[in-house]
Amino acid sequence: MPDVDINHVAHLARIELTDAEKVKFSAQLKDMLAYVDQLSRVDVTGVEPTAHAIPLTNVLRKDEIRPSIATERILKNAPESARDLFIVPKIVE
Amino acid sequence: MSLFALTIAELREKLRTGEVSAREVTQALLNRIQAVDGKLNAYLWLNPDDALAQAERVDAKSDKLLAGIPIAVKDVLNVDGQPCTCASKILKGYTSVYDAQVITRLKQEGAIILGRTNMDEFAMGSSTENSSWGVTRNPWDLERIPGGSSGGSAACVAGDEAIASLGSDTGGSIRQPAAVTGCVGLKPTYGRVSRYGLVAFASSLDQIGPFTKTVADAATMLRVIAGHDDRDSTSVPRPVPQYSIAGGVKGLRLGLPKEYFIPGMDREVEAAVRAAIRQLGSLGAEIVEISLPHTEYAVAVYYLIATAEASANLARFDGVRYGARVRGEDVIDTYGKTRGAGFGPEVKRRIILGTYALSAGYYDAYYLRAQKVRTLIRQDFEKAFQKCDAIVTPTTAEPAFKIGEKSADPLKMYLCDIFTISCNLAGNCGISVPCGFAGKLPVGLQILGKAFDEETILRVAQAYEQSTDWHKQRPVL
Numbered sequence: 001m002p003d004v005d006i007n008h009v010a011h012l013a014r015i016e017l018t019d020a021e022k023v024k025f026s027a028q029l030k031d032m033l034a035y036v037d038q039l040s041r042v043d044v045t046g047v048e049p050t051a052h053a054i055p056l057t058n059v060l061r062k063d064e065i066r067p068s069i070a071t072e073r074i075l076k077n078a079p080e081s082a083r084d085l086f087i088v089p090k091i092v093e
Numbered sequence: 094m095s096l097f098a099l100t101i102a103e104l105r106e107k108l109r110t111g112e113v114s115a116r117e118v119t120q121a122l123l124n125r126i127q128a129v130d131g132k133l134n135a136y137l138w139l140n141p142d143d144a145l146a147q148a149e150r151v152d153a154k155s156d157k158l159l160a161g162i163p164i165a166v167k168d169v170l171n172v173d174g175q176p177c178t179c180a181s182k183i184l185k186g187y188t189s190v191y192d193a194q195v196i197t198r199l200k201q202e203g204a205i206i207l208g209r210t211n212m213d214e215f216a217m218g219s220s221t222e223n224s225s226w227g228v229t230r231n232p233w234d235l236e237r238i239p240g241g242s243s244g245g246s247a248a249c250v251a252g253d254e255a256i257a258s259l260g261s262d263t264g265g266s267i268r269q270p271a272a273v274t275g276c277v278g279l280k281p282t283y284g285r286v287s288r289y290g291l292v293a294f295a296s297s298l299d300q301i302g303p304f305t306k307t308v309a310d311a312a313t314m315l316r317v318i319a320g321h322d323d324r325d326s327t328s329v330p331r332p333v334p335q336y337s338i339a340g341g342v343k344g345l346r347l348g349l350p351k352e353y354f355i356p357g358m359d360r361e362v363e364a365a366v367r368a369a370i371r372q373l374g375s376l377g378a379e380i381v382e383i384s385l386p387h388t389e390y391a392v393a394v395y396y397l398i399a400t401a402e403a404s405a406n407l408a409r410f411d412g413v414r415y416g417a418r419v420r421g422e423d424v425i426d427t428y429g430k431t432r433g434a435g436f437g438p439e440v441k442r443r444i445i446l447g448t449y450a451l452s453a454g455y456y457d458a459y460y461l462r463a464q465k466v467r468t469l470i471r472q473d474f475e476k477a478f479q480k481c482d483a484i485v486t487p488t489t490a491e492p493a494f495k496i497g498e499k500s501a502d503p504l505k506m507y508l509c510d511i512f513t514i515s516c517n518l519a520g521n522c523g524i525s526v527p528c529g530f531a532g533k534l535p536v537g538l539q540i541l542g543k544a545f546d547e548e549t550i551l552r553v554a555q556a557y558e559q560s561t562d563w564h565k566q567r568p569v570l
Contacts, residue, residue, distance in 0.1 A: 004449070006445075009445050009448050009449050009452065010429075010445065011429075012448050012452060013404060013432075013444050013445055013448040014408070014411070014425070014428040014429050014432055015429060015432045015433050015436065015441055015444060015445070016426075016429035016430050016432070016433035017433060017441070018433075021438075021441070025441065025442055025445055028442060028503055029442075029445060029446060029449065031503075031504060032396065032446055032503070032504065033449075033459075035392075035393060035396075035504055036393040036396065036397055036459065036463075038389075038390065038393055039390060039393050039394065039397075039459075039462050039463060039466055040458075040462070042387070042390060042462075042465075042466050042469065044462060044465040044466060044469070047465040047466075047468050047469060048465070048468055049461055049464030049465050049467070049468060050464055050465075050467040050468040050471055050518075051297060051464060052283075052297050052327070052520075053283045053284075053297070053471065053518070053519060053520020053521075053544070054283060054284050054327070054329065054520055054544070056326070056327060058326075059323070059326040061323060069190050069191055070190075073190045074190055074414075076188065077186075077187055077188060077190070077414070077415040077416075078413075078414055078415060079412055079413075079415075079416070079417065079418035080418070086413055086414055088413055088424055088427070089420065089421070089422075089423055089424045089426075089427050090423070090424075091423075091424050
């Protein structure tokens, strides 16, 4: 069973965990990994993976202008907006 | 009989002939909700004025399939102008800016969108205990769960607080709550119903489907919501049949998978399901033994694939475009704090598992291997369907459990879906219908069909329903 670095996984998931959550989730993650380990018993030699139950192909539509949802309605749901834009904390110095 | 206790078919007859108005029907439901939802907590949001205004506008005497029928929707479907929180704090205050395709279809057929129902946060759970807005209670026993994740949509139909409802089913989230609350729940084939406007959980598994009081009503709802939509590239451009449910089961071969009767199963549940299968035999179906040998791996496959897909789908909840934001020192810190504060424990747990399964070094061992075993599960069904026209199983291994009974042990909760998950992995269709009681708690019979063969499972379900009166039993509230 691989070691679980909960800080690394939480960072990848962009979820800040409390110390109590870290303890709890690493134990539960280990339990779940132990459970799913049963899949290593299955012989999958030569078996293709299934990503979707039905074959999917790209579906293209005509590149033409259609009406869309009004900007101001969408921005009404934003935590912070100005001048028709979403405002986020500064990303580059 | 009170208007709220009637079916779609019964109400349509009364509305078409003018015996009752859409306003009277809607008012009857609103009164019923007022009277019992304090006990059930099935609804998260209700707008009585808006529901009555919709009732005023509809021409209930028209031939539209749902004209004047009040229908509830799970809080995971967008309805223009209504909140949509997926029972999560992270979407508190969010207002939808468009209609999901299924909502457009309901409106086109004259349905009245009554309100929004409770669920496990982001549809992750089997009991509706993972809602951020409190648990929903089972109308048959208020100390017990209504199933999940579409627990509110099940409880509101079982408790006569809606004539029908919509839910979503990723690993059993329609069929399992339908079974434990004693209503009919249908998961259509992957690709049969557009998911445009459904908040995505696991995109290769999610389907939208109805909860109803009868099989005939389920067929009506499916006729309304099925069909191609160019805004969901996974919806399949196949004509929608009439879903004629008559015809009986004579000459049909029904497969009985030996892997679906497991040690530790509730004895009364097993007895009810076996009796139902005997009943189908006596109605003329041929019962054939089949095997779905990879069934035991379905839960493990599901919890890797569904969580991996969820970890990607839920990346959009980052406090930038919608929802609550918790400010951090920089943008990455803001994401982490927003998601740490906004997501509940089960959602965090699954995103963490899914992220791990997709992370460098573990992808092949977990995610890719799960996808390969998924292929074997699909092939099990393909082989089985060479021997039979539909498969009959229990929907769940036990009746509704007590609130709090399984919440401390995630794995125990995940095993609730053991009989429903394979159907999603294979992309087939399935339905749960009431088939008796374990004590005073409802039991569900699951009928699984080939992809795009909803007609056969509806036909089997109808033949069974018409030969019993389980669907007529109502809880006392």
